[in-house]
Amino acid sequence: MHRLESRLPWFFAFALLLSSPWVLRDPRRRFPYEDWAAFGVTLLERPLSLGSMVFAHGKGSSVTFPMERSPEFELYKRALADTLLPKNTKRKLRLLLPVRGAQGQGAGGAPKGLRLVVPEGLKDYKVLEGLPAVFGESFVGRIEATKKDGLLLRFPWAKSKEGNPERLIAQARSQKKGQFPSLELIVEPAGTKDPFPLRVALANPNQAQTWTADRYPYWVRIGESRELHPDLPSGLLLGVLEDEGYPQTGFVLRRFVRPLFDPRALPVVAVLLPRGSEIAKGIPLPWEREPRTVKVEILWRSPRRLGVLRYLVKGGHPHRGDALFSGGRLRWVYDWAKEGLGMAVPAFAKGVRLPALALSKGGKPRALLLRGEGMDAEGHGLFSAPSLPGGKEKLYQGGWIFTGVAGKGFPAGLVVGKVKSLRGPLFVLETPKNPGSDLFVVAGRRER
Amino acid sequence: MIRSLPFLAVIFLIFRGELFLLGRAFGPAPDILGLVLCYSALRLRPFSGLPLLLILAILRSAYLPGGLLLHCWVLGVFYLLLRPLGRFFVLERLPIQMGLGLAASLGISFTTALLLQEGTLFLPARGFLGFGVTLALAPGLFFLFDLLLPLRIRQIPRKVFVE
Secondary structure, three states: OOHHHHHHHHHHHHHHHHHHHHHHHOOOOOOOOHHHHHHHHHHHHOHHHHHHHHHHHOOOOOOEEEOOOOOOHHHHHHHHHHHHOOOOOOHHHEEEEEEEEEEOOOHHHOOOEEEEOOOOOOOOHHHHOOOEEEEOOEEEEEEEEOOOOOEEEEOOOOOOOOOOOOOEEEEEEEOOOOOOOOEEEEEEEOOOOOOOOEEEEEEEOOOOOOOOOOOOOEEEEEOOOOOOOOOOOOOOEEEEEEEEEEOOOOEEEEEEEEOOOOOOOOOEEEEEOOOOOOOOOOOOOHHHOOOEEEEEEEEEEOOHHHOOOOEEEEOOOOOOOOEEEEOOEEEEEEEEEEOOEEEEEEOOOOOOEEEEEEEOOOOOEEEEEEEEEEEOOOOOEEEEOOOOOOOHHHHHOOOEEEEOOOOOOOOOOOEEEEEEEEEOOEEEEOOOOOOOOOEEEEOOOOOO | OHHHHHHHHHHHHHHHHHHHHEOOOOEOOOOHHHHHHHHHHHHEOHHHHHHHHHHHHHHHHHHOOOOHHHHHHHHHHHHHHHHHHHHOOOOOOHHHHHHHHHHHHHHHHHHHHHHHOOHHHOHHHHOHHHHHHHHHHHHHHHHHHHHHOOHHHEOOOOOOOOO
């Protein structure tokens, strides 16, 4: 045997040892070129049925359909309109921009920004540069024009183009009734290893207690500052104050601010326009522009005995993570996909991450990132929301969950399900009784 | 390379058959890829066995939960555990082929299910009958692979008994 060949198992063992941390930490991780390998072996497995499809793929002969919406979509539209366009503000003073997807990773594991869709009819979008954006009461960041003719929302914890972190003057007040001290704060971006994306650089009074049960939570709102941020209206919400320290002695080491939204799941943001601006005139609302869809076909489904089902699907130009839907409801998500062929798993399958918008029973929306946790004995999907503080799940019992947005192939506003009940911290989402028979994906070839 | 193509074609056919058999036709699910891994660890030279292991991992990652790295890792661990056993056992004996094949199959299923925290490849999902069929198929498959693969890319058995 060749000398190299005799040593090969040892090299292989060493490689296995080095890769162990990644495997043990995230066994579902897929690398970018894996989709090509999976596509290749699937083509070899089914050469006749897939060969014709792949050769016909380049001709672009597939017929597209308008996006079908479920009756619950009205709830979604009303909730977003109430949140983003309050009745006491003039419609033309806010421009709603749909989100395309998250970008980069910044402080506290949150993305640095969101890629935004430039709406048709908005010619001079560079005038939006630097304007503040909100989602509900929350300040979500500032708009930046990118080099690639696009718009980006830069979160308050990301550095600007000039490389300077933005410092914000803020005030923190308890949300509980009682005479509790308020805090004057200077808030700045946290470090990449900090637990939350914003940290308090300076607080006055420095050692005031905020975490005791009678006064928690303290909400942090932006204050007025002519020097640091003259354009930001005071009262916008930054998040909840979170402290690190010694509860026994009441000594605070560090303070952070946790945003009230999950930055990975925002579907739309509202840009605050200067007075007298005419930019928003004639620009349609994000939910008035619907993507075209294309029908797909199931080639193979895994046996029921396997537990969570997997479906080999052909059609369209899907990418990994794109949504498959029918009747306005999210059905499955692509585990891998290449050249019009992909393996789809149910949205509740373990390892699936869904940017979502949860509507409470009162119709108040909250951007969340849901994780699939399998299904219960009755076939209802189980989901967890790690970014939701403990106990807040009860607010959403009986409410609806819709998709947020994650790229062009994962459209916002699809119904994920109604929150039937809670199982500890898990949402039990009702499975639709009569899902549509035809399955669709968003049409069109697109870049990630 | 060309002479090993029939072997690779059989692997692909076997995998398709395994997917079909899984809970469809007969109910139990034999882990034939576990047997292929066992054969490659015990019989094949590293230059042939390791590329085969990669092909098996790609097949599993395409159709089953988990990424390619996970499947490479799990198959690789059992490849390295089984490989030295070729020195201590006479691989021509049927009970040894059956025992090692079953051990590989059980180990791969259990480790994958443990890492994924999901019952998809869990032992009860495959069923006791599934592992029973795996055990029964082992000698036949070892014989078939011996026929298909040229001796050059196979490993010569290292254990020789002299009276």
